[in-house]
Amino acid sequence: MNCQEWEERIALYAAGDAGAADAGETERHIAGCAGCQVFWSGMKQSLEWLREAHQEEIAPAHYAAVRARVMAQLESGRAPWWKQVWAYGLGIAAVAAVMVLIAVRPHAESPRATMVMPAAVVENAADAGQGAGSRPGGLPHREVGRRGALWAHLPHRQAETILVKLETDNPDVVIYWIAEKKGD
Amino acid sequence: MNVLALLAIAAPVESPGGGARSIAAARAGDLAAFESLMRQHERLVLVTAARLLGKLEDAQDASQEVFLRLYRSLGKIDAVENLPGWLYRVTVNVCHDITRKRPASVPVDELPELAATGADPQQSAARAERRRALQMSLRFLSEKERAAMVLRDLEGLSTAEVARALGSSEATVRSQISKARIKVRAFMERYFRSQL
Numbered sequence: 221m222n223c224q225e226w227e228e229r230i231a232l233y234a235a236g237d238a239g240a241a242d243a244g245e246t247e248r249h250i251a252g253c254a255g256c257q258v259f260w261s262g263m264k265q266s267l268e269w270l271r272e273a274h275q276e277e278i279a280p281a282h283y284a285a286v287r288a289r290v291m292a293q294l295e296s297g298r299a300p301w302w303k304q305v306w307a308y309g310l311g312i313a314a315v316a317a318v319m320v321l322i323a324v325r326p327h328a329e330s331p332r333a334t335m336v337m338p339a340a341v342v343e344n345a346a347d348a349g350q351g352a353g354s355r356p357g358g359l360p361h362r363e364v365g366r367r368g369a370l371w372a373h374l375p376h377r378q379a380e381t382i383l384v385k386l387e388t389d390n391p392d393v394v395i396y397w398i399a400e401k402k403g404d
Numbered sequence: 405m406n407v408l409a410l411l412a413i414a415a416p417v418e419s420p421g422g423g424a425r426s427i428a429a430a431r432a433g434d435l436a437a438f439e440s441l442m443r444q445h446e447r448l449v450l451v452t453a454a455r456l457l458g459k460l461e462d463a464q465d466a467s468q469e470v471f472l473r474l475y476r477s478l479g480k481i482d483a484v485e486n487l488p489g490w491l492y493r494v495t496v497n498v499c500h501d502i503t504r505k506r507p508a509s510v511p512v513d514e515l516p517e518l519a520a521t522g523a524d525p526q527q528s529a530a531r532a533e534r535r536r537a538l539q540m541s542l543r544f545l546s547e548k549e550r551a552a553m554v555l556r557d558l559e560g561l562s563t564a565e566v567a568r569a570l571g572s573s574e575a576t577v578r579s580q581i582s583k584a585r586i587k588v589r590a591f592m593e594r595y596f597r598s599q600l
Contacts, residue, residue: 293472
């Protein structure tokens with residue numbers, strides 16, 4: 221072990237952090253090594269100065285300043301009761317306003333959902349119209365299915381009922397298909 | 405560098421059991437009790453923070469944050485005996501956060517010209533110079549070395565207590581302390597070449 225390696229042990233030994241066995245070895249090495257004696261002496265001196273600086277304290281005004289800042293922050297977090305009531309009232313009013321908006325807005329703007337129906341369904345709807353005597357005159361049955369525009373109106377709060385409006389090339393002929401969904 | 409102005413002041417003494425009563429009352433929302441708790445531990449927090457950060461203004465910011473965290477964590481501290489360890493741990497963490505946000509104002513490559521001050525006839529001036537050198541030497545340690553040395557050599561904690569506060573093993577702490585002492589000694593030797 222060279223002296224540089226001994227320095228780490230001396231640094232621990234200097235403040236009583238070496239184990240009993242290490243301390244004995246370190247003492248013996250210091251006794252026989254001039255370089256480590258110098259290092260040991262300097263280590264003791266620097267530790268003494270460290271402790272000397274530690275014996276002095278910070279002025280009380282600095283502690284008081286910290287205390288004042290902490291207490292001010294804690295007290296500001298404790299609003300008086302009337303401020304809390306005001307805050308709760310504002311919160312309740314905001315929630316109520318949002319609920320009213322949700323309840324009123326969909327009625328005002330009843331969205332018209334568009335649904336493209338599969339061809340088979342369209343044909344069935346056309347067939348149903350034919351059966352009721354409402355088939356457009358001169359317009360082939362399949363033509364209605366391909367070219368017709370289908371609209372599904374989903375009435376608000378009646379999600380179970382589907383109304384399909386089938387427009388044909390003949391503006392005088394409009395077919396309505398009403399379906400009612402039961403269960404999933 | 406802002407050198408700490410230190411004065412000799414005795415810390416307030418708390419009667420046995422007073423800490424436990426203060427914690428219980430503070431938990432119940434008694435701000436006066438919390439202020440009393442702060443008075444009992446403010447030296448520990450502010451001095452440790454000052455040693456770690458080297459600037460009193462930063463140390464006061466750190467102390468404020470530590471005590472605010474203490475107030476929010478009162479319910480988690482189960483025994484008053486655990487409070488100093490908790491405070492040391494949080495102080496070190498808060499100081500690390502501050503150090504990361506505010507890098508050292510005197511980087512290693514901008515070290516000032518080191519002057520030998522052995523000729524200074526005034527003993528108080530010599531002490532002030534040593535304090536300044538000590539603060540500078542602590543700045544050139546790594547965060548963990550500085551924390552280990554401050555807690556062990558300045559605060560007087562045992563190696564096991566330092567290990568708990570830093571969340572390290574005792575072997576790691578011993579290694580950090582050893583390296584820190586060697587670096588500080590080398591710095592002080594360089595600073596006071598004529599005295600060591």
